[in-house]
Amino acid sequence: MISIKIIEKEDSHKDLQLEIGEFKQIADSYYFFLDDTTETTYNETTLRILIEKLIKSWKESLSKLQTGDKTYIPFDFSDQYIGCIQCILAPTDRLLIRYGVTTKFTGSGINPSQMHLFSLNESDFTAITETFHYSLSDLLQYPILSIA
Numbered sequence: 080m081i082s083i084k085i086i087e088k089e090d091s092h093k094d095l096q097l098e099i100g101e102f103k104q105i106a107d108s109y110y111f112f113l114d115d116t117t118e119t120t121y122n123e124t125t126l127r128i129l130i131e132k133l134i135k136s137w138k139e140s141l142s143k144l145q146t147g148d149k150t151y152i153p154f155d156f157s158d159q160y161i162g163c164i165q166c167i168l169a170p171t172d173r174l175l176i177r178y179g180v181t182t183k184f185t186g187s188g189i190n191p192s193q194m195h196l197f198s199l200n201e202s203d204f205t206a207i208t209e210t211f212h213y214s215l216s217d218l219l220q221y222p223i224l225s226i227a
Contacts, residue, residue, distance in 0.1 A: 080213065081164075081176070083130055083154075083224050091121050095130070097154050099164070099178055102208045110156035110186040127224070129191065134223050136194045142219060144168040151199040156186030163197075165204055174215040179206040 084096040091109040111129045112121055137152045144150060148168050155162030160180045167175040183203040189196055 080221055081218065081223055083134065085123065085126055085130065085224070087123065091126075094126070095155075097162075097178070099176060099208065100211050102178060102211075104155060104162055104178060106155035106162065107157070111191050114190040114192050116190070116192045130224055133191055133194070137223075138219050140194070141166060141174070141215060144174075144215070146170055149201075151181070151197065151204060153184075153189075153191070153194060153197050155180075156189075156191060158186060160185060161189070161197075163199070163204070165206065168215060172215050174213045174218060176211045176213060177206040178208045179204050181205070 082098045084098070086094045086096055088094045091112055092107045093105050094108050095106040097104040097106065108121075108126050108129070111126065111133075114129075133154075140150050140152055144166070146168055150166050151163045152166060153161050153163045160182050161184045162178065162180050165177045165179060169175055181199055181203045183199060184197060
């Protein structure tokens with residue numbers, strides 16, 4: 080399945096890990112704390128709340144998909160790119176997922192709370208994983224966040 084782990088650290092660098100199947104991506108929570116809508120003091124409690132909000136927005140976006148629809152959900156907000164998950168809803172509740180990056184947006188150009196502004200075309204996305212297959216209904220019910 081898909082999971083995000085918060086790695087206990089003293090600062091906001093290399094403290095998030097996304098897992099999709101065997102694929103793992105380490106990211107910083109740094110830009111989550113620069114978001115206009117959040118407290119700017121780094122602490123694990125606030126980070127947990129921020130990641131739970133991100134996951135909630137992911138699930139809201141995924142729940143709106145119709146067969147054949149495609150969406151991109153951001154995860155890794157960095158200076159040069161945003162790492163994101165491409166999601167395509169195939170027939171029979173199958174969600175086709177690939178992780179990749181885009182340089183259309185950067186962490187300094189869009190806040191994590193502005194997912195509604197995160198819109199990509201296929202040409203804006205560079206996949207770095209193979210395609211993973213999941214049940215959309217299972218993914219929407221599955222708890223994604225854990226503390227490492």
